[in-house]
Amino acid sequence: MAKDLADLAEGDLRADSILDQEQLEAVRMLTNHDMDSTSPLACLFVGQPTLRRNIKLGMLAALDQRIAIRYNMPPMTSEETTSYLALAGRSDTLFSDAAITLIHDTSRGYPRAVNNLAVQALLSAYADTKSIVDEASARAAVAEVTEE
Numbered sequence: 001m002a003k004d005l006a007d008l009a010e011g012d013l014r015a016d017s018i019l020d021q022e023q024l025e026a027v028r029m030l031t032n033h034d035m036d037s038t039s040p041l042a043c044l045f046v047g048q049p050t051l052r053r054n055i056k057l058g059m060l061a062a063l064d065q066r067i068a069i070r071y072n073m074p075p076m077t078s079e080e081t082t083s084y085l086a087l088a089g090r091s092d093t094l095f096s097d098a099a100i101t102l103i104h105d106t107s108r109g110y111p112r113a114v115n116n117l118a119v120q121a122l123l124s125a126y127a128d129t130k131s132i133v134d135e136a137s138a139r140a141a142v143a144e145v146t147e148e
Contacts, residue, residue: 024060075109084111085118095121098135106142117141 027043045051045067052072055064076084081104085095095103099121107113118133120141125133 024055024063027063073111075107076104076111076114077109078104081107081109081114084114093132095133095138096135099133099138102135102138102142106146113145116145120144 045055049072052070054060055067078101082100085100085103095118103114103117103121107117117138118141121133121138124140124144125131125137128137130137
């Protein structure tokens with residue numbers, strides 16, 4: 001793989017790859033090979049908080065030391081969740097204030113959890129032929145999503 005990277009650099013080419021967490025060790029090994037300002041290898045790691053914890057593990061410590069820029073997206077505030085859910089594609093109200101509060105509190109503002117709860121609440125409201133997601137629809141969504 002290191003030779004392939006060198007060939008790419010010589011040809012001024014770029015290759016994009018999507019790797020899963022199981023392949024982090026291979027990335028660590030590649031970063032050990034001739035890493036300088038002319039290296040053709042640049043990585044962008046995007047993932048859940050568990051990715052950060054896994055990279056900090058002992059065997060990936062060398063990879064962790066090579067990460068130059070880090071950004072952790074904090075959860076949304078209640079106001080941000082309200083604005084986010086207002087972008088659902090309608091100009092009128094789609095989620096009641098009580099539904100938004102419940103979705104935000106249950107999701108703790110994490111966008112993926114907000115999305116999951118909002119979709120489930122929309123389905124619940126639709127099934128009950130409601131034109132707005134009310135607190136009852138949001139409660140049904142919470143029960144569905146958090147049920148084991």
